[in-house]
Amino acid sequence: MSRPLRIVLSGGGTGGHIYPALALARYIEKKRPGTQFLYIGSERGLEKNIVPKTGMAFEMVKIQGLKRSLSLENFKTLWYMIKSTAKAKKLLKEFKPDVVIGTGGYVCGPVLLAASQLHYPSIIHEQNSVAGITNKFLSRFVSRIAICFEDVAKDFGSCKDKLVYTGNPRGQEVIEQIKDSLDHQGDKKEVLIFGGSQGAEAINTAFLEAYKELAKRNYRVTLVTGKKLYDQVKVNLTEDLRDNIELLPYIDDMPEKLARCNLIVCRAGATTLTEITALGLPSILIPSPYVTGNHQEHNALSLAEKGAAVLIRESDLTGELLLKEMDSILNDPVCEKMMAQAAYDMGVRNASERILELIEGLL
Structure with a gap:
């Protein structure tokens, strides 16, 4: 036809x-x-x-x-x-x-x-x-x-x-949009932390709690705060931004940014998970507890059970725990590679x- x-x-x-x-x-x-x-x-x-x-x-x-x-x-x-x-x-x-x-x-x-x-x-x-x-x-x-x-x-x-x-359908489109960027990662590993288009206060708070230690790490970290929460995070940041930390209110071209990352820390909305599995990215998922039927936690479990993601419930989230999980993935090349492959295998x-x-x- x-x-x-x-x-x-x-x-x-x-x-x-x-x-x-x-x-x-x-x-x-x-x-x-x-x-x-x-x-x-x-x-x-x-x-x-x-x-x-x-x-x-x-x-x-x-x-x-x-x-x-x-x-x-x-x-x-x-x-x-x-x-x-x-x-x-x-x-x-x-x-x-x-x-x-x-x-x-x-x-x-x-x-x-x-x-x-x-x-x-x-x-x-x-x-x-x-x-x-x-x-x-x-x-x-x-x-x-x-x-x-x-x-x-x-x-x-x-x-x-x-x-x-x-x-x-979003998965293949993401690949098509950024296929020229997929192999262009820099010499330092990169972590992207975001809480959806509006941001997530709990994720921002965990970042602030972990900030002093994150500033000492040899990987880059970008926090996308959400436009309404950006000023709040800036006020609560007690130190100047270090060279390896970036703070943004919003990202217009999220697929392009995802393509350059080694690890994603985010909510567990269906479209986001489609994008990260299409790209084969390890993730730390912090499901929103405020959605109908708690469906984000079920989404996250689907990845966690396959070894593609780590699940942290918002009620358990602290800066210390977040930092521990980030380090355990990025400092273990075998773990990082296995999670990436598991995510890629789930991608449609x-x-x-x-x-x-x-x-x-x-x-």
């Missing part, structure tokens, strides 16, 4: 739902020139700022998540769901897609439900090792369920016959191709 396609994408709230969708779109554009996309997002999520910059057609529906406790807000959510499903139906009838793909977030609910009611082929993509509430709800309505962690199969119950292991580098094959099989 070589004809251009018509594809509706939906996913939002966080970059972890948006960037895999955009990576998939860019891959399909290369393989099926002339393919047209419509992205349906929410009024609240990051997608309203990110997607229009790509030039992709973008529409919005109004939706919010269910509260886990008894709340009047849930009646409002139900009303939004009814209205947004009706709007999504109208958008789909106008666009006439070959397939509708959801990559997670509340906005996928009305869009994929509308696709089911209109009998359009549909796929949901679950990036985490614990399925999101929206994807679990949609699993009975969609045609296929693409997954990145085999552990998540248990969350889809009677819909297991729809499961296809694809991995995350043709996820977009697999999802395109899924699409073709539905048409």
